[in-house]
Amino acid sequence: MRNLIIALMLLVLLPVGVNAAEAENVAPEGRKRVVVIDPGHGGPRPGKVMKDIAEEHYVLDVSKEVRKQLKTKMSDLEVYLTRSSDSAYHEKQAEDNKRRAEFANRKGADLYVSIHANAHEKTTVNGCEVWVLTLNERLMNQNQGQAARYADDGDFIAPEDIDRTSQGFMMAVARQLENEPFSRFFAEECCRNMSSYGLKNLGVKAGPVFTVLYYFEGPGVIVELAYLTNSEDYAYLSKKGSKTEMATAISDAIVSYFKALDGDASEPAESAEESTTESVEEAAPLTEGYTIQLISSTTEVDKSDYQFKEYKGRVELYMGTGRYKYKYCYGSYATREAAREELEHARKTFKDAYVVRFKDGNIVAK
Ligand SMILES: [Zn+2]
Structure with a gap:
């Protein structure tokens, strides 16, 4: 004080x-x-x-x-x-x-x-x-x-x-x-x-x-x-x-x-990118890009588990490294920024959710 x-x-x-x-x-x-x-x-x-x-x-x-x-x-x-x-x-x-x-x-x-x-x-x-x-x-x-x-x-x-x-x-x-x-x-x-x-x-x-x-x-x-x-x-x-x-x-x-x-300055460009990304997502699932990791676990979890009720049918399992190698994610986006747009919503249920990069079913480094 x-x-x-x-x-x-x-x-x-x-x-x-x-x-x-x-x-x-x-x-x-x-x-x-x-x-x-x-x-x-x-x-x-x-x-x-x-x-x-x-x-x-x-x-x-x-x-x-x-x-x-x-x-x-x-x-x-x-x-x-x-x-x-x-x-x-x-x-x-x-x-x-x-x-x-x-x-x-x-x-x-x-x-x-x-x-x-x-x-x-x-x-x-x-x-x-x-x-x-x-x-x-x-x-x-x-x-x-x-x-x-x-x-x-x-x-x-x-x-x-x-x-x-x-x-x-x-x-x-x-x-x-x-x-x-x-x-x-x-x-x-x-x-x-x-x-x-x-x-x-x-x-x-x-x-x-x-x-x-x-x-x-x-x-x-x-x-x-x-x-x-x-x-x-x-x-x-x-x-x-x-x-x-x-x-x-x-x-x-x-x-x-x-x-x-620089957020304010680049806002118009970002919203353009976002709409492009969304249409790409609709057209075909990406084999690599960014997703929102909801939880990670040391053991396999049923994707229809009650905790995922809000994302029923839309939760994807990716594999990562380390002890918590089962990564349960939602959405696929071409850019990290596009994934971030959705992050706020995800955090209402999964407060530790964050954006990760994936490729061919695995969570990978950039
Ligand atoms: Zn030190």
């Missing part, structure tokens, strides 16, 4: 500063949008290590693949990596994180994505999650315990070390309120995409004041791919092709994010 009051005061007192921050979310005419990808760790800090996988190397490979994919998916996007070798900015963790954020600021990043792998003292904990910055008092304190146990020293600023009266903090609060919806939109998109490869979706989390996010001035997230303390997640991460899949999940989320920012 106190943060909110301070931020509201700033909105009144500092209209110029706040407007400038807002304007950064929409690239001015002619300016290319910029994404900074931060492969976590490197140099003296390998991050989490499980058997033959070291976080620093894994996330660097994924980051490079994200950059490579974005070159073809969104050629007008400028993509920078905070590091492209086994290096760090500073020997001290806190300073290193801060400099990564400052690098992104200098590049004028519209979106900042820091990529990591996770760890937990309970080896049964698994799945993917994405963190956004919060300066909400309750959330900062609530998730502090978890961060203190699993983050490296200097990865976050302890609530008691934050000077709530400093101008820097007040500006950070104003920025955070401005950026959080954007960060969350990307985070949700990213979680959904990653979990389509069989990882458990642990969702979007807002937690301690991560230095790597705190010093960045735009929307930003920390992507935690999977747990390097869990054998199931390890099996996924060590699987051939998993780096490409994770990169696809992230790069697709980046593309969706910028498309959503």
Whole structure:
């Protein structure tokens, strides 16, 4: 509440500063949008290590693949990596994180994505999650315990070390309120995409004041791919092709994010595409395209099961990878966007429904 009051005061007192921050979310005419990808760790800090996988190397490979994919998916996007070798900015963790954020600021990043792998003292904990910055008092304190146990020293600023009266903090609060919806939109998109490869979706989390996010001035997230303390997640991460899949999940989320920012401008084109897609769907079932996954299961479920009553006769079974390999889906669409149009309706009954890509009866990577 106190943060909110301070931020509201700033909105009144500092209209110029706040407007400038807002304007950064929409690239001015002619300016290319910029994404900074931060492969976590490197140099003296390998991050989490499980058997033959070291976080620093894994996330660097994924980051490079994200950059490579974005070159073809969104050629007008400028993509920078905070590091492209086994290096760090500073020997001290806190300073290193801060400099990564400052690098992104200098590049004028519209979106900042820091990529990591996770760890937990309970080896049964698994799945993917994405963190956004919060300066909400309750959330900062609530998730502090978890961060203190699993983050490296200097990865976050302890609530008691934050000077709530400093101008820097007040500006950070104003920025955070401005950026959080954007960060969350990307985070949700990213979680959904990653979990389509069989990882458990642990969702979007807002937690301690991560230095790597705190010093960045735009929307930003920390992507935690999977747990390097869990054998199931390890099996996924060590699987051939998993780096490409994770990169696809992230790069697709980046593309969706910028498309959503441009939403109003491209609306006429989208509705044209939608009507074309619908007529294609009527004419012949697609052998590949996009569908809405309603549920996934470890065992086969009867397609006439009561839970599908609303989609009776229209539920399709696709096969995926991972433990929840039976994917029950609805609809087939030529584009991800067309499938999304239907998603809202599906979520009224299946709140975790999301869009996946299929080919010849299987759920596949893009
Ligand atoms: Zn990490």
